[in-house]
Amino acid sequence: MNSRNWVRMFLVTLLLGAVATLLTSFFVKTNSYMTFLQPFDLIELLGIIVYFTSFGLVFSLISQMGFFAYLTVNQFGLGIFRGFWTSIQVVLIVFTLFDLVYFRYLGNNDEGLLVYIVVAIFILCYGWLISWIKAKETNQKAFIPALFFMIVVTSVEWVPGLRTNGGDYAWLMIVPLLVCNTYQLLILHRITNKVNA
Incomplete structure (x- = not known):
């Protein structure tokens, strides 16, 4: 990958x-937006837009x-x-999905x-779909590493959002993480021109 492709991928990921x-x-x-719409306050509305956009840049x-x-x-x-790396990744995927359900429930059983x-099933299904696309566009050996990335790495990246009180910031974080991770995973083989990436 040359530096121009890397910079373009970096900037597009930031934007996404x-x-x-x-x-x-x-x-x-x-509610945050409605506060500044009634009565309308343009400066405060722009401030909250910049605030959430900045969060998005950090999540990216x-x-x-x-x-x-x-x-x-x-x-x-x-x-x-x-040869054992694929099996180890599968075990880590299963453990991460278990962790997303059981340990989160223990930590916050409200x-x-x-x-x-439902959240774990959604992440599994979404990761499965993106991994299937990656394997179809490259080769079948890419499926498990792609699934590992979409589930395990995304979950690790999501930890700060999971540790907040209330689910708002958890949702604010997981959506851009999934979007950015999907883009990076599916663009890699295109910009490196390799079908085994």
Whole structure:
């Protein structure tokens, strides 16, 4: 990958993170916007838009750090564990999905267990779909690493959002993380011109 492609991927990912967070904030933080619409206050409205856009930029940077960490860990895993690396990734995927349900429920049982199950199933289904697309566009060996990235790495990146009180910031964070991670995963083989990326 040359520097021009890397800079373009970096900037597009930043933009996607900012836009995804801003759009999510319209649904998750509706009350924040309504406060400044009645009566209308343009300066305050622009301030809150800048506020959520800045969050999106931060979430995008977290996503990009996670992506490059994943690329490094994947290469180490392939070198150290060789044929067992795929099995290790599957075990980590299962553990992460279990963690998204059980340990979150233990830490915050104000919400029902069903909410955590639905979130884990959604992340699994979304990750499965993106991994299937990645494998279809490259090769079948890319499926498990892509699923590992979409589930395990995204969940690790999501930890700051999960530790907040209330679900608003958790939702504000997971949407841009999924958008940015999807973009990075599906663009990598296109900009490196490799079908085994």
